[in-house]
Amino acid sequence: MRLLAFLLVIFCSSLSHATTYITLCYEDKNIPPFFLGSGFEVPNHRPGATIEILRGLESKVKNVRFNFVRKPWQRCLNEIQKNKVDAVVASYRSERSSFLNFPKNAQGDVDESLAISMLGTCLVGQEGLGQDVANKNYPISLAVPRGYAVLHALKHELYRVIQTDSQDDAFQLVLKGLVDGALGLCQVYSEQVSGFPYSDSLEPVFPPIDISYGYLALSKEFLQQSPDVAQLLWQELGGMPLHEYYLDYVNNPVNHEIPKY
Known part of the structure; x- marks a missing residue:
């Protein structure tokens, strides 16, 4: 019995530290300052302000890792609708509510204070x-x-x-x-x-x-499986100096350095 109890403790502990992988689809076009570069490759250097924000979010929300994939925008929307990817960065539109989850306030409205961009x-x-x-x-x-x-x-x-x-x-x-x-x-x-x-x-x-307002929008399946992770991601985004990332890209389009905050 002691061995069984010990194994249960180890198992639960490993679950609490399990890494949540989030596949985020974004456009394969060069759209500064949000996304830089074209095609399927995700640049390691100067990927765009939005991608740097999400990479910074990984350091704030432990045990979360983003896997970025690039595709035509309509394909990204189609794949999140089918739960083939977990997230996109998108503006709110009522027709998207059928397949996207946006951060909400206590009144059930989309919470603009938790947007990833304004x-x-x-x-x-x-x-x-x-x-x-x-x-x-x-x-x-x-x-x-x-x-x-x-x-x-x-x-x-x-x-x-x-x-x-x-x-x-x-x-x-x-x-x-x-x-x-x-x-x-x-x-x-x-x-x-x-x-x-x-x-x-x-x-x-x-x-x-x-x-x-752009939001980290999550698939229906991801929110059902990881509601606590979703809320934590949105809350942490609300506390980041997001405007500084975008301004840094706008003001330093060539000799870009990742901002130190």
Whole structure:
């Protein structure tokens, strides 16, 4: 009996220290400052602010390890819906609630204080776009990567949207004068930035047309199996200096050093 009791103690102890592996799927496109690099490879150096935040989260939540995989965004959503992956980073939309779990407050609403990002998106274009907006010279033609949640924030009577395969494709259309503008990161929390490609040639139009919150969104199966881990991850994210990661990437796009906090 003593041997059995001893073995039970060892078994329970090993369970309490078991590592929880989380497969997180993110887009295979270069989308600074969130994700850097293209294709299936996850860069070890300068992977993007969002990936660095999640790697930092591993040091705060013991016995949790992220396994990052890169795929087209719609495939990531399809696979988490089928519980083939455990997590994505996504904005909240009501239709996603059927297959994604977001952090909630006591009232059952999505808790914005536990978001992994709070970023503003502006119209971005060449000189003169701001004047067109001020003079209400609509409709304005916009190039926007397909599948992006910000599309839902656009008033379609004001914009003629051309969907592209990537963010870079969208900016190339602007630079060639084929469309009036694109959408780019212009605000990190309360600070105005020019966090988009070709910011030396293009300029944002303030105020942002959309303020979006990104969340560590978990699969239904993962939340059922590891509810305590899920809550701990969300709570720890709420206490991290997330804006500093994004600002560091925006302000140091080439000679990037991981911030020391």
